[in-house]
Structures are given as structure tokens and as C-alpha cells.
Amino acid sequence: MAPSSSSGLTFKLHPLVMLNISDHFTRVKTQLSPPAASCATGNGSSNADATFLQNPRVYGCVIGLQRGRTVEIFNSFELLLDPTTDTLDRSFLEKKQELYKKVFPDFYVLGWYSTGSDATESDMHIHKALMDINESPVYVLLNPAINHAQKDLPVTIYESEFHVIDGVPQSIFVHTSYTIETVEAERISVDHVAHLKPSDGGSAATQLAAHLTGIHSAIKMLNSRIRVLYQYIVAMQKGDIPCDNALFRQVSSLLRSLPAAESEKFHENFLMEYNDKLLMSYLAMITNCTSNMNEVVDKFNTAYDKHSRRGGGRNVFM
Amino acid sequence: MDIEQKQAEIIDQLVKRASTCKPEALGPLIIEATSHPSLFAFSEILALPTVAQLQGTTDSVYLDVLRLFAHGTWGDYKCNASRIPQLSPDQILKLKQLTVLTLAESNKVLPYDTLMVELDVTNVRQLEDFLINECMYAGIVRGKLDQLKRCFEVPFAAGRDLRPGQLGNMLDTLSNWLNTSENLLISIQDKIKWADSMSEMDKKHRKEAEEGVEEVKKSLSMKRE
Numbered sequence: 001m002a003p004s005s006s007s008g009l010t011f012k013l014h015p016l017v018m019l020n021i022s023d024h025f026t027r028v029k030t031q032l033s034p035p036a037a038s039c040a041t042g043n044g045s046s047n048a049d050a051t052f053l054q055n056p057r058v059y060g061c062v063i064g065l066q067r068g069r070t071v072e073i074f075n076s077f078e079l080l081l082d083p084t085t086d087t088l089d090r091s092f093l094e095k096k097q098e099l100y101k102k103v104f105p106d107f108y109v110l111g112w113y114s115t116g117s118d119a120t121e122s123d124m125h126i127h128k129a130l131m132d133i134n135e136s137p138v139y140v141l142l143n144p145a146i147n148h149a150q151k152d153l154p155v156t157i158y159e160s161e162f163h164v165i166d167g168v169p170q171s172i173f174v175h176t177s178y179t180i181e182t183v184e185a186e187r188i189s190v191d192h193v194a195h196l197k198p199s200d201g202g203s204a205a206t207q208l209a210a211h212l213t214g215i216h217s218a219i220k221m222l223n224s225r226i227r228v229l230y231q232y233i234v235a236m237q238k239g240d241i242p243c244d245n246a247l248f249r250q251v252s253s254l255l256r257s258l259p260a261a262e263s264e265k266f267h268e269n270f271l272m273e274y275n276d277k278l279l280m281s282y283l284a285m286i287t288n289c290t291s292n293m294n295e296v297v298d299k300f301n302t303a304y305d306k307h308s309r310r311g312g313g314r315n316v317f318m
Numbered sequence: 319m320d321i322e323q324k325q326a327e328i329i330d331q332l333v334k335r336a337s338t339c340k341p342e343a344l345g346p347l348i349i350e351a352t353s354h355p356s357l358f359a360f361s362e363i364l365a366l367p368t369v370a371q372l373q374g375t376t377d378s379v380y381l382d383v384l385r386l387f388a389h390g391t392w393g394d395y396k397c398n399a400s401r402i403p404q405l406s407p408d409q410i411l412k413l414k415q416l417t418v419l420t421l422a423e424s425n426k427v428l429p430y431d432t433l434m435v436e437l438d439v440t441n442v443r444q445l446e447d448f449l450i451n452e453c454m455y456a457g458i459v460r461g462k463l464d465q466l467k468r469c470f471e472v473p474f475a476a477g478r479d480l481r482p483g484q485l486g487n488m489l490d491t492l493s494n495w496l497n498t499s500e501n502l503l504i505s506i507q508d509k510i511k512w513a514d515s516m517s518e519m520d521k522k523h524r525k526e527a528e529e530g531v532e533e534v535k536k537s538l539s540m541k542r543e
Binding site for chain 1: 322325326473474488496502503506507509514517
């Protein structure tokens with residue numbers, strides 16, 4: 001059901017859309033799960049709900065820009081699926097569209113999204129319903145199942161095309177490839193989210209290790225570049241490559257700026273900051289120790305208090 | 319870097335003209351090159367065979383001028399003033415700028431006194447004007463003027479033409495830099511391993527302490543029974 005598309009459009013997806021979809025899915029799932037816990041005591045109707053609650057399908061609309069052959073999907077918002085008629089809530093969509101038009105006058109509805117593992121037949125109805133807003137809407141599908149082995153994003157974009165199947169022209173979903181495009185603000189927030197993981201799982205040591213690993217890779221890159229420069233100049237000296245004086249000049253000016261951090265002012269400041277940090281951690285350690293001592297003494301007192309009370313308070317420790 | 323890009327076109331033009339024109343015309347060409355306000359690189363012109371031929375002829379003074387501009391300073395000029403023809407004010411200015419570049423090669427912090435002696439400037443105000451207008455606005459140096467300590471800090475200075483011996487020095491410096499960064503990489507890796515092993519030890523210690531507590535609790539409850 002998903003051969004590749006031949007429409008020639010290039011799709012660019014912003015991370016904001018993916019974050020929105022996953023956030024929508026997570027919210028719905030966590031809001032639904034408390035009733036599941038109470039239902040798990042053996043309510044008959046909960047069995048059907050259980051599979052539904054495992055992975056509720058959420059729906060929404062994606063908006064963006066289309067310039068020529070490039071379709072750029074910038075943002076998305078949530079929509080409710082009307083279970084009886086199996087269509088998306090039209091009036092809400094139109095209201096939201098107006099509101100977004102005021103803030104982003106260039107964007108218009110490019111398509112819709114949903115969660116699940118594969119595109120189904122019922123999705124086609126929703127797709128066709130949207131065709132009156134946009135003659136060729138896109139369908140963004142996010143697979144919420146966490147698969148650690150999978151290296152790329154669980155997001156697929158489908159377009160609809162008319163294919164002749166068994167002599168009957170039908171529209172089916174076809175896969176399209178897409179690229180991720182980021183705005184600077186998106187890059188910062190994605191970076192931030194990606195770095196949240198270590199501080200959850202780790203103690204100070206893993207944070208230190210993560211920080212040091214970052215520095216390590218940065219210095220490794222610097223190292224490889226210096227090595228390239230070195231070998232290039234050695235080759236020029238041996239005469240394998242014709243001498244480029246401009247390069248020599250640039251390298252000599254670069255080398256002249258080394259050592260970059262040698263002056264006494266730097267040493268003074270560095271040592272002062274180092275001492276301050278050591279002092280602070282020492283102070284914190286001392287405070288920790290005294291509070292532990294205090295606890296030990298209190299525990300000792302409470303443990304041996306009963307005995308000493310009979311003796312008239314003679315044997316209290318402190 | 320930007321200075322090199324600015325110079326690149328001028329150098330190309332001059333090289334083309336120098337290789338196509340007659341030896342007699344080279345003299346004025348050299349004078350023009352040495353007075354051009356944004357040109358600080360002369361080794362391309364020096365490397366041309368037509369220029370090298372000037373060595374034995376009457377025009378060899380121009381070759382000396384070119385060599386002076388490529389490698390020498392204002393001090394050299396004063397010592398050899400007899401051999402070299404009188405320089406125009408543009409050339410004098412350029413030679414002084416090149417002198418600043420040479421001084422910046424050896425130290426990053428240049429005291430005003432040294433600069434005043436080298437550049438033949440008598441008062442600080444003139445020195446500062448010269449440094450600001452001619453050197454920093456031209457883009458050949460970037461730095462900070464420290465009036466209290468009377469020095470000029472230069473974190474960046476454009477490169478001059480290389481003397482033949484300097485290439486070896488450059489290679490040494492580069493290899494030192496390379497070695498230092500490699501050592502740093504190794505010590506960072508060691509630090510990471512240390513941090514990991516310390517956290518392992520800490521966890522073990524904590525577990526042992528908890529196990530001890532559990533045992534004591536069990537033995538206490540057994541005593542009660």
C-alpha cells in the first residue's frame with residue numbers, strides 16, 4: 001500500500017511538528033491511563049478499552065508553506081475525530097485556521113497527522129474530506145512504539161495518488177521522502193531535550209563524563225585539523241606541492257597567536273577561580289559531615305535514652 | 319582570513335604585470351607595489367624569475383627594496399640608508415606597519431617604549447594614532463591598547479613573508495601544538511575513566527553499607543525472637 005511517490009514534490013519537516021504530535025499523543029495516553037488502572041480490577045468492558053488505551057490514535061492538522069515544488073511543514077494543531085461519522089471536527093478546524101491565519105498569514109492547511117504503525121483504509125476517508133481545503137493534502141504518520149533498534153525517525157509522510165488497481169481507479173497512499181529543516185530556535189530546543197537524558201539517569205560522575213566527552217570530541221576535531229595543516233606544510237617544504245605563500249603567511253599569523261592562554265593575568269584568574277570552587281565544595285562537604293554527625297548523635301541519644309532515664313540521666317552521651 | 323583575500327587580487331595583478339613587462343619597467347612596478355596601501359605580501363613578486371634577474375644589474379637596488387619590505391624593518395632601513403634609495407612617504411608608512419608586524423611575531427605584549435624606539439615616534443599620542451589608524455583599521459593587527467601599563471596587547475597579527483629559516487620554526491611549533499593536544503586528549507580520557515571508577519566505588523560502598531544495615535536489622539529482629 002505504500003510504493004514511493006512520483007509527484008516530484010520535496011517535503012521539509014520541522015521538528016516542532018514532531019514534538020507537537022508526540023506531545024499530543026503522550027498527553028492523551030497519560031490522561032486516559034488512570035481510568036485503566038481502576039478498571040483493571042476486572043471490569044468486563046475494559047478489555048476492549050485496554051487495547052485502545054495502549055495506543056490511542058490522535059489526530060490533528062499540519063500547516064505550512066508551499067513554494068513551488070517545496071512543501072515546508074512548520075506547525076500543527078490537534079483535532080478531534082468524530083467517532084460516529086469518522087470525520088474530523090470541521091468547525092473547529094476552520095476556527096483554528098482563522099486564528100492561525102492572523103498570526104501566520106502565509107501558512108495554510110497542508111494536510112493532517114495521526115499516530116499508528118501504518119496507514120489504514122479509514123484514513124483515506126479523512127484524507128478525502130480534507131481534499132476540499134487543499135487539493136493534495138499530506139498525511140503525516142507517527143509511530144509511537146519505541147523501537148530502540150530503529151535508527152531513523154518513526155515518522156512517515158504519505159501523499160495520495162490515483163492508481164489503477166484491478167481496473168478501478170482508486171486513490172491510495174504513497175510514501176514520500178522528506179528532510180528535516182530547523183530554525184535556530186528549534187535547534188536549541190531539540191538540543192536541550194536531547195541532553196536531558198543523562199541528568200535523569202546519572203549521578204555527578206556521569207554528568208562529568210558527558211561533559212568531558214564533549215570536550216574530548218571537540219579537541220579531537222581540532223587535533224585532526226592541525227595534523228592536516230602540519231602534513232600539508234611538511235609536503236610543501238619537501239617540495240611535493242608548490243609553495244603557497246599566502247598559506248604560509250596565514251599559518252604563521254595563526255601560530256603567532258599561540259600560546260593563547262599564557263599570560264600571568266590568566267594564571268591569576270584561573271587559580272583564584274579554582275581556589276574558590278575548591279573552597280565551596282570543601283564548605284559543602286563540611287556542612288554535610290556536621291549534619292550527619294548531628295544525626296548520629298540524635299540517633300544514639302534516642303537509642304540509649306530509655307536505659308539512662310532509669311539511671312536518672314547519668315549516662316546520656318552528650 | 320580577510321587580509322589575504324584582499325591582497326590576493328592585488329598580488330595576482332602585479333604578478334601578471336611583472337612577468338609580462340620589460341626589466342626596466344620593473345623598478346617603478348616595485349615602487350608601486352611597495353606603496354600600495356593594502357598590500358603587505360611581497361614574496362610572490364620576489365619569487366618571479368624576472369625580478370631575481372635584477373640582482374646583478376644597476377636596478378638591483380629595487381630588489382633590495384623589495385627584500386627589505388618582505389623581511390626587514392624600519393630599523394634595517396635606517397642602518398642601510400646609504401644603499402637604498404629614498405623611500406616615499408607611502409613606503410615609509412608601509413615599512414613602519416611591517417615593523418609592527420615583525421615585533422608582534424616575538425611577543426604578544428609590546429611595551430610602548432619599544433614601539434616608540436622601533437618606529438621613531440616621540441610621543442605616546444602619535445604612537446597610539448599610528449597604531450589605531452594605520453594598523454588596526456587596516457586590519458593587519460587586532461589588539462588592545464593598555465594605557466595604564468603602557469603596552470599594546472596583540473592577540474592577532476597578520477603574517478609577513480617567510481624568511482627561509484622560519485619554515486622550520488613553524489613546523490616545530492605545529493608539531494608541539496599537535497603533541498600537546500594529543501596529550502590533552504589522553505589525560506581527558508583518563509579523567510573520564512577516573513570519574514567512572516570513582517562512581518563505581520561509591521556505589522559499591524553504599525551498597526555494602528546498606529547490606530550491613532540490613533544484616534544488623536535482621537540480627538536484631540532475630541534476637542527479639
